[in-house]
């Protein structure tokens with residue numbers, strides 16, 4: 485049985501009213517919402533993730549940013565995570581402001597997922613600020629683009645430390661909170677988990693994590709937590725700019741086979757929704773069918 489919990493719906497409503505005040509202050513509010521505040525509140529309450537909280541690792545840019553935005557659009561409050569100081573802080577704060585403008589709560593928490601103390605602080609700060617955790621989206625990743633046999637020890641440690649150990653550390657830290665909310669975990673994988681590319685050692689970590697998705701889909705069942713994954717095709721983000729330089733023949737891939745970050749985000753939100761309740765321990769391929777045509781890369 486879950487521990488005694490605060491009345492989240494009531495807390496959500498109170499929060500919503502205070503958050504709505506800046507919106508009400510806008511001069512054009514009356515024109516856009518002639519029915520006044522109540523219809524707006526009601527429409528927010530009808531959002532599937534209203535009153536729920538999502539933590540998205542690596543959401544200062546790229547696919548993570550699209551996922552955080554999509555989760556907020558569905559009504560969730562957000563814990564936005566990023567790793568680096570400087571530009572990433574500005575990007576994470578800008579995203580939080582954008583989410584607040586949508587009437588949701590958001591905080592940005594810096595932290596390297598490969599560092600246990602960072603992960604524990606991130607989850608602590610996130611849950612203390614938001615009061616609960618319903619969704620953990622394991623999106624952050626970083627890896628050198630070079631053949632696996634050429635990795636320096638430091639690069640190898642980063643490869644495993646961020647992309648395997650880091651994800652498990654996040655899962656372990658978030659689990660006590662997810663248990664209380666019958667929460668969901670979604671891992672963002674890539675086609676490198678199943679297809680060879682000489683410059684993509686990250687693929688082996690994605691494959692390992694897809695096995696974790698299957699295992700945790702089962703092992704967390706009795707604790708009320710579900711885990712699934714999204715295996716995404718190619719998305720033109722910052723990391724893709726580097727891959728493009730190393731992948732011979734990438735220019736031949738038809739434009740229609742590339743994904744928009746929002747298309748990955750839509751499937752992540754679906755997996756968090758009640759509509760996906762029958763999907764457990766699975767990683768769904770989302771690639772516009774690119775893998776059907778065997779564009780492995782060189």
Ligand SMILES: NC(=O)c1ccc[n+]([C@@H]2O[C@H](COP(=O)([O-])OP(=O)(O)OC[C@H]3O[C@@H](n4cnc5c(N)ncnc54)[C@H](OP(=O)(O)O)[C@@H]3O)[C@@H](O)[C@H]2O)c1
Pocket residue numbers: 541542543544545546547548565566567568569572595596597598622623624625626646650672673674675715716717718719720721722723724
């Ligand atoms: N792009 C693609 O074609 C593609 C395809 C399939 C799957 N994916 C997967 O989708 C996910 C996002 O990819 P992306 O292309 O959007 O990546 P990206 O543009 O390179 O962004 C990476 C994000 O992860 C954060 N990050 C990196 N290392 C971190 C760490 N140790 N701790 C915490 N945060 C960290 C970065 O924070 P900073 O801003 O602070 O650096 C940034 O927010 C990854 O798991 C990737 O493997 C990507």
